[in-house]
Amino acid sequence: MRVVVSVGGSVLVPDLDSSRVAGYAAAVEQLLDAGHEVCVVVGGGATAREYIGAARELGANETELDHLGIAVTRLNARLLIAALDERAVSAPATDHGAARTALRRGDVPVMGGTEAGHTTDAVATALAEYVDADLLVYATSVPGVFDADPEADPEATKYSRIGVDDLVALVAEMDIDAGSNAPVDLLATKLLQRAGLRAVVLDGSDPEAVVAAVDGDHDGTDIEPR
Numbered sequence: 001m002r003v004v005v006s007v008g009g010s011v012l013v014p015d016l017d018s019s020r021v022a023g024y025a026a027a028v029e030q031l032l033d034a035g036h037e038v039c040v041v042v043g044g045g046a047t048a049r050e051y052i053g054a055a056r057e058l059g060a061n062e063t064e065l066d067h068l069g070i071a072v073t074r075l076n077a078r079l080l081i082a083a084l085d086e087r088a089v090s091a092p093a094t095d096h097g098a099a100r101t102a103l104r105r106g107d108v109p110v111m112g113g114t115e116a117g118h119t120t121d122a123v124a125t126a127l128a129e130y131v132d133a134d135l136l137v138y139a140t141s142v143p144g145v146f147d148a149d150p151e152a153d154p155e156a157t158k159y160s161r162i163g164v165d166d167l168v169a170l171v172a173e174m175d176i177d178a179g180s181n182a183p184v185d186l187l188a189t190k191l192l193q194r195a196g197l198r199a200v201v202l203d204g205s206d207p208e209a210v211v212a213a214v215d216g217d218h219d220g221t222d223i224e225p226r
C-alpha cells in the first residue's frame with residue numbers, strides 16, 4: 001500500500017523528546033519492512049506557534065509568519081530524518097515534485113510545509129493525491145473527528161466513519177467558530193474531497209497507532225470518499 005502520513009508537530013515533538021521521534025521512525029520503518037511505500041509530512045507544533053507569536057509581536061506580517069512556520073516544520077522534518085535509516089531522503093523535500101521523485105527512486109520522502117497560506121495537513125493531502133496514495137493518515141493530537149469540539153462540549157461524540165462531504169460541512173462550521181479546534185483544517189478537507197482519497201484521522205501520540213491503521217485497525221475516524 002502507498003501511504004502518506006501527516007504527523008502534527010504537536011504529535012511528533014510535543015517537547016523535544018528524542019524517544020518520541022525514534023518511535024515515529026521505527027513505525028515508518030515497520031511499514032517499509034511490511035512492503036508499504038511511505039511519505040511523511042511533518043507539522044510545526046508548539047515551536048512554530050512560539051516563533052510565530054514572537055515574530056507577530058515584532059510586527060511581522062502574516063506571510064512572514066507563514067515562512068517562519070514553514071521553517072519550523074522543516075526543522076521538525078529534519079529531526080525525523082535524523083532518526084530514520086538510509087531509506088529516507090537526506091533533507092526535507094521542499095515541494096511535491098521533489099517528494100514524488102524521491103518516492104519513485106525508492107526513498108522515503110519527508111517534508112514540512114511548502115508555500116505560505118496553508119498548513120502541513122493541506123500539504124499532505126495534496127501530496128497524497130499527487131502520488132496516488134491508497135491511504136492518508138492524519139496523526140493528530142485528538143482521537144478523531146467529533147460532531148462538536150470536544151474541548152468545548154462534553155457531549156461531543158466521535159465518528160467512527162464520516163463521508164467527506166459531511167466532514168467539509170462540519171469543519172466549515174467549526175472554522176467560523178473562532179478558537180475552535182478542527183481536527184483537520186478546511187483547506188485540507190476540501191482537497192481531500194476533490195481528490196477522492198481514503199483517509200483516517202487518529203490520535204498519533206502512539207506511533208504504533210499509525211502502523212495498526214494501515215492494517216485497517218484503529219480507534220480514530222475513517223473518512224470515506226464520495
Ligand code: UTP
Binds near residue numbers: 046073118
Ligand atoms: P502546521 O501545519 O504545523 O500547522 O504549520 P498546525 O495546524 O499548527 O499543526 P500542528 O500543531 O503541527 O499539528 C505551522 C504554520 O506554518 C505555516 C502556517 O503559518 C502554519 O500555521 N505553514 C505551514 C505554511 O504557511 N505553509 C505550509 O505549507 C505549512
